[in-house]
Amino acid sequence: MDYMDRELRYAPRDNDWDTSVQFLPASDNKKLEKKKGLGKIGAVIGVVVFAAVVALMTGLLVWHFHFRKDVRTKKIYTGSMRITNQVFVDAYENSNSSEFKALAKQVTTQLKAIYGKSPQLAKCYVGSTIQAFSEGSVVAYYLSEFSVPSGQESAVDKAMSSMEQLVDKEQRTMSRPGNSLVVEDVVSSAVDSRLFSSLFSDFVRYSEHARSNHIGEIQSPGFPNRPYSPNTFIQWQLRADPNHVIKLDFDTMNLEENCKNDFVKIYDSLVAIESRVMEEMCGYYSPSEHLTFISSGNVMLVTMATNDKLDFPGFRAQVSQIKRGSREITCGGQLTGENGKFTSPNYPNFYPPRMSCQWSIKVPTGKGVKLTFKKFYLSEPGQDSENCRKDYVKVNGKKVCGEQPDNKVTVTSNTNTMTVEFSSDKSYVDRGFEAAFEAIDVKDPCPNQFQCKNQQCIRKELKCDGWSDCGDLSDEINCKCSADAITCGNGLCKPMFWKCDGVDDCGDKTDEKDCGLCKPGQVACKNNKCVSEKNRCDGRDDCGDGSDELDCGRVSGTTCTDLTYRCRNGKCINKVNPECDGTPDCEDGSDEAKCDCGRSMFKTSRIVGGQDAEEGEFPWQVSLHVKGYSHVCGASIISPHWLVTAAHCVQDDGRTRYSQPGTWEAYLGLHTQGNNGNSVMKRNLKQVISHPNYNQFTFDNDIALMELESPVSYSDYIRPICLPAAQHVFPPGNTVWITGWGATREGGFAASVLQKAQVRIINQTVCDNLMGGQLTSRMLCAGVLSGGVDACQGDSGGPLSSPSGTRMFLAGVVSWGDGCARRNKPGIYSTVTKFRGWIKEKTGV
Structure with a gap:
């Protein structure tokens, strides 16, 4: 019996309803006498009434027996059990062998006996099939089907969760045959409902046995020549030799984005x-992603399920085996010296399940140990970050789990020894950790620095500067705020440019008070006028600029203003930022036209600011080189022919004619400077157009366009960013991204790998005050969330990318700033919406 091919099978039970009918005696016999002239009519009426009663009773009985009692749910459970009184033979790998069939028959018989120990399971049990056997002594992988009456599903789940007790009951039965199997380590769980056969038109099964010094390959059917098939369930049973484990390394993973539709699941088992x-x-994962998995034993199962829509290229993976004790899967041991490093097994790839490691660190006598986790990724569905009951690291008796910021988890000891433990459970794995230890002076663990409560060391000047440099706010407690900082009501200090940006940074809304906002019961207009909330969306322009009638749900028939979105047919809609949001709002659908932009083709597993970007994560980023030299400025792709950059990048000086197209080379798809791989395209320029009103003293109108000499073909690494409509709103407080190869610090050297960092749009009025009144209406302010990160020399001309739904819009162009990453000095960007008409006039985009 194969559960993928079976339909529901069960026999309805007999019903014990009493169907007899009794009539009460009449109290007055005269009332039962026939009336004159009504004999025939009365007989007809009686027959009709009787027929109606019979029909009603029949209907009730049919409903009760057929519909009410027969509503059942098919439940499938998979599991495994270790058979300790059997020895594995090679024939057990072949499901058609007589040895396999004989042992399978024994196991199914025993499963029936086990389920028979539970009345709830016994009455619902349909049957079992044995899917596979593996070593140790012999592990049987089974699948059991139950036909469960409606409403009893949770009771069956509960009974199945007590399989260990049922097995114990069955094993202690006095009347067991002498040749019965002795089993232990019984595991059972309900099958993922997405794997049920009714959803699929095809079911395919493959097997692969890894060999030493050989790399096998598995791939989705049709890969790479055609997309995978729809409505298909596929599984690959992978085995290794005894005393080996499976290594599965994906070089391609390209499926539909939504896991509810198409997905691949990997199991540390031979059944799901x-x-x-x-x-x-x-x-879709970048080839640079580390998608390598290692099993805990010598088996692994890979499953793939697809629905009826949107088929993609699929996947390809290499299969090999690793001998137990190999470096990739060993961990723990003695670590000595002044400093050192260690990682979880298989880092930066996924660690195996069921791992247990212990490191003993010892530094010179008289010193203490300081341990810092450079990277820490131990996330798992259902993980409780407080108790860490699943995967965790334990240092000095304290558990740490989940995903932690780089270098933020630090532990010190007062002695010269430290013990570090790592444990992974039986399900879900992650990339693990990278840690470094060093010897410290116990009496002064942070020489000339401030020690945070979490034992991290930071520079003394970072204390009470308004930024949580420690990560636990311990450097910002009991502070006296400077004159250029916000004094929060709770005693914290915050940067002044966070005032009135719509985000509660203090935690008690101190930074959002006295902002010149409207009174309670009023709403603020775009022109700073206040009107009653009752006037919002009443069909009248009470603000005077129409902003009280935006986002009111009336898509058609909206009066056109400077704030409304104009469709291609000339009609306007009042929805804010409707373009490319996945919902057609214009009657002609023009708000969703030309939306092949602003998306990375790759799925990135993690996004953290202030670090290397992933390859292909910002495919619109361009590196502009002066011919014969290195990177000078950034730019953004907006079409196959056109780039957007900063005007100050293309101004001539005494030595170089930056305004001439022949001076430049544009590198598209670049990730690491100097590494021009297959994904990189180099283009010369046809023309350079600087904004005619650019002011080199104030940096007003700091935007320019570049036309490529020949169009570029889009790829996974080269794609355009979405251009916002002139009415697009980028509200203060919104998180945006800066990217570039510029200097990593003021006066420092340029980065070789593309950098990314999260910043936040700053209130225009507050920013103008911080920058001494130098802002114009065509400039946009963005500051950092955590300090020390900003655009810098070499980032000029690059994008300020603003996420909206699943896409990125070009909010700004890197223009100028007061130094780089200085506290309370945000970066200044040219506001792209102010130049939308000019861009369209020159490029047609």
Whole structure:
């Protein structure tokens, strides 16, 4: 019996309803006498009434027996059990062998006996099939089907969760046959409902046995020549030799983005036991992603399920085996010296399940140990970050789990020794950690620095500067705020440019008070006028600029203003930022036209500011080189022919004619400077157009256009960013991204790998005050969330990318700033919406 091919099978039970009918005696016999002239009519009426009663009773009985009692749910459970009184033979790998069939028959018989120990399971049990066997002594992988009456599903789940007790009951039965199997380590779980056969038109099964010094390959059917098939369930059973483990290394993973539709699941088992799932994947991963998995034993299962829409290229992976004790899967040991490093097994790839490691660190006598986690990724569905009951690291008796910021988890000891433990459970794996230890002076663990409560060391000048440099706010407690900072009501200090940006940074809304906002019961107009909330969306322009009638749900028939979105047919809609949001709002659909922009084709597993970008994460980023030299400025792709950059990048000086197209080379798809791989395209320029009103003294109108000498073809690494409509709103407080190869610090050297960092749009009035009144209406302010990160020399001309739904819009162009990453000095960007008409006039985009 194969559960993928079976339909529901069960026999309805007999019903014990009493169907007899009794009539009460009449109290007055005269009332039963026939009336004159009504004999025939009365008989007809009686027959009709009787027929109606019979029909009603029949209907009730049919409903009760057929519809009410027969509503059942098919439940499928998978599991495994270790058979300790059997020895594995090679024939057990072949499901058609007589040895396999004989042992399978024994196991199914025993499963029936086990389920028979539970009345709830016994009455619902349909049957079992044995899917596979593996070593140790012999592990049997089974699948059991139950036909469960409606409403009793949770009771069956509960009964299945007590399989260990049922097995114990069955094993202690006095009347067991002498040749019965002795079993232990019984695991059972309900099958993922997405794997049920009714959803699929095709079911395919493959097997692969890894060999030493050989790399096998598995791939989705049709890869790479055609997309995978729709409505298909596929599984690959992978085995290794005894005393080996499976290594599965994906070089391509390109599925539909939504895991509810198409997905790949990897199990540390030979059947789809949900308590043994290692990872679930969908979407498109960059080849630079580390997608390598290692099993805990010598088996692994890969499953793939597809629905009836949007088929993609699929995946390809290499299969090999690793001998137990190999460097990739060993961990723990003695670590000595002044300093050193260590990682979780298989880092930066995924660590195996069921791992237990212990490191003993010892530094010179008289010193203490300081341990810092450079990277820390131990996330898992259902993980409780407080108790860390699943995967965790334990240092000095304290557990740490989840995903932690780089270098933020620090532990010190007062002695010269430290013990570090790492544990992974049976399900879901992650990339693990990279840690470094060093010897410190116990009496002064942070020489000439401030020691945070979490034992991290920071520069003394960072204390009470308004930024949580420690990560636990311990450097910002009991502070006296400077004159250029916000004094929060709770005693914290915050940067002045966070005032009135619509975000509660203090935690008690101190920074959002006295902002010149409207009184309670009023709403603020775009022109700073206040009107009653009752006037919002009443069909009248009470603000005077129409902003009280925006986003009111009336798509058609909206009066056109400077704030409304104008469709291609000339009609306007009042929805804010309707373009490319996935919902057609214009009658002609023009708000969703030309939306092949602003998306990375790759699925990035993690996004953290102030670090290397992933390859292809910002495919619109361009590196502008002066011919014969290195990177000078950034730019953004807006079409196959055109780039947007800063006007100050293309101004001539005494030595170089930056305004001439022949001076430049544009590198598209670049990730690392000097590494021009297959994904990189180099283009010369046809023309350079600087904004005619650019002011080199104030940096007003700091924007320019570049036309490529020949159009570029889009790829996974080269794509345009979405251009916002002139009415697009980028509100203060919104998180945006800066990217570039500029200097990583003021006066420092340029970065070789593309950098990314999160910043936040700053209130225009507050920013203008911070910058001494130098802002114009065509400039936009953005500051950092955590300090020390900003655009810098070499980032000029690059994009300020603003996420909206699943896309990125070009909010600004890197223009100028007061130094780089200085506290309370945000970066200044040219506001792209102010130049939308000029861009369209010159480029047609």
